[in-house]
Amino acid sequence: MRRSGVVENVRGFGLHDHVCWRFDDRTQLRDRAAEFLADGLRLGQTVRYIGSGAVDRLREELAGTDVLRAALRDGTAQVTSLDDAYPVGTVIDPAAQVRAYAAATEQAVADGFTGLRVAADCTALVGSPRERAAFATYEHLVDRYIATHPFSAMCAYDGTLLPDDAIEQVARMHPNTNAEHVRFRLHGTDRAGCAAGLSGELDSASRDEFAWALDLADPRPVADELVVDAAGLTFIDHNSLLRLTDRARRHGATLVLxxxxxxxxRLVRALGLPDVRVEKTP
Known part of the structure; x- marks a missing residue:
């Protein structure tokens, strides 16, 4: 079962997990990436460390334990510099990025691994609002892929270089994060027939943030139903429910929560929404 929640560490994540990690110094990034990737090696995954700067420096950062040093030597662990692929100011193509990781995951399985695990410092890819919107879209799309394929990822963001609201925007597209002020998360799900997963609390304080995230995620109905896996939802106000309802109506679909x-x-009955159905989950 996938994990979902506000987390204090990156240990114990499985083959289908995805976590957003805010860090405040490179030592913390190095240590958390090493923990996350070492767990992947124990699960039989091939692992990759991605960040800005010279490849030699990235290798040095990763080679802090015997396990990872050995993996770097035999190729089970690899490092990639963002500088080689993404010049400053690059706005990524979200769908193309997901396809690239899907191909790498398939290759990892073909090579005899249980899957692929990546720890990436994504700070350089979200510097401007336009970059951030594209990357937030990617974070949601890749989590849909992660939910049902053996790819796991830790996406790290530098709190000394990015404002809190910038990190929170991308963190909301992950099922897991250590960012304390993220009230809701709009992510992928492994439950059949569901267009998206929704966790946390949606109230008036998160109205604009939810609208932004929902527009970027753009969940689509299947067979005239927009089904949302809201097993992790602890509260939703009328504005957020109406926004989800409107999303379904645009596609001529019923919203299923x-x-x-x-x-x-009770809220659906109070608002008189005949095209919304609530299905109770454990």
Whole structure:
């Protein structure tokens, strides 16, 4: 089962997990990346460390333990510099980036590994609002892929270089994060038939942030139903529910909210929404 929540460390994540990690110095980044990747090696994954700067420096950062030094020597662990592929100011193509990781994951499995695990310092790719919107879209799309394929990722962002709201924007597209002020998360899900996963709390304080995230994620209905896996939802206000309803209506679909939060059905009845159905989950 995939993990979802606000986390304090990066240990114990499985083959289908995805975490956003805010860091405040490179030592912390190095240590958390090493922990995350070492766990991947124990699970039989091939691992990759990605960041800005010279490849030699990145290799040195990763080679802090015997396990990772050995993996670097035999090629089970690799390092990649963003400088080689993404000049400053690059706006990534979200779908193309997902395809690239899907191909790398498939190759890893073909080579006899259980999958691929990546720890990446993504700070350089979210410097401007335009870059950030594209990357947030990618973070959501790749989590949809991660949910059902053996690819796991730790996406790290430098809190000394990025403002809090910038990190929170991308963190909301992950099922897991250590960013304390992220009230909700809009992510992928491994539950069949669901267009997206929704966790946390949606209230008036997060109205604009949810609208931004929902537009970028752009979940689509299947068979005339927009099904949202909201098992991790702890509260939703009327504005957010109406926004989700409107998203479904644009596509001529019924909104189906799968949640264990008891207030959802009451809210639907109070608002008189005949094209919204609440399905209770454990």
């Amino acid at each position: 799968r949640t264990g939060w008891p207030g959802a059905a």
